[in-house]
Amino acid sequence: MKLQKLLSGTQPLTQNYIVIIRVVMGMLFIYHGRELFDVKAMSNFAAWLKKDLHFPLPLLMAYLRTGAEFFGGIMLILGLFTRLASFLICFTMLVAGFIVDKGDFFGEGEMPFAYAAILFTIFLAGPGKLSLDYYFFKK
Numbered sequence: 001m002k003l004q005k006l007l008s009g010t011q012p013l014t015q016n017y018i019v020i021i022r023v024v025m026g027m028l029f030i031y032h033g034r035e036l037f038d039v040k041a042m043s044n045f046a047a048w049l050k051k052d053l054h055f056p057l058p059l060l061m062a063y064l065r066t067g068a069e070f071f072g073g074i075m076l077i078l079g080l081f082t083r084l085a086s087f088l089i090c091f092t093m094l095v096a097g098f099i100v101d102k103g104d105f106f107g108e109g110e111m112p113f114a115y116a117a118i119l120f121t122i123f124l125a126g127p128g129k130l131s132l133d134y135y136f137f138k139k
Contacts, residue, residue: 018128019079026076028090033070042096044064053099067122070090079131083123090119 035041042062049058068088075085095118101109127133 004108005085018122018125019130021118022076022079022082022122022127022131026073026121029069029073029076030109033066033073036063036070065092079127079133082127082131082133086119086122090116093119111116
């Protein structure tokens, strides 16, 4: 492979290696969303959403957030409905960054904003060739 081709970020490289970002992000969000199956953790999270953030329907919001992370993570790894999954998790991260961390981009909110940027990149780039989306929906 020529050095120029390697450094230029060519389309084939982007399409083949986006899978690395998808899988790593998917694993991170499955890890964070695993509390979906812990009733006590979900109840505690909902109580925090109600008490500290005054979210309406806190238990529903807790399950929506955690479900988006867990199932979205699975979809990212598989590359199935990748743009939908990355959009939903990106939205969740933006809520965390702007509402929970009060938009503190260079402080407490750094991680949600970094995740949101990566997920938005996946949304724009698409799943790549190593994905179920490509297998089922290629044109």
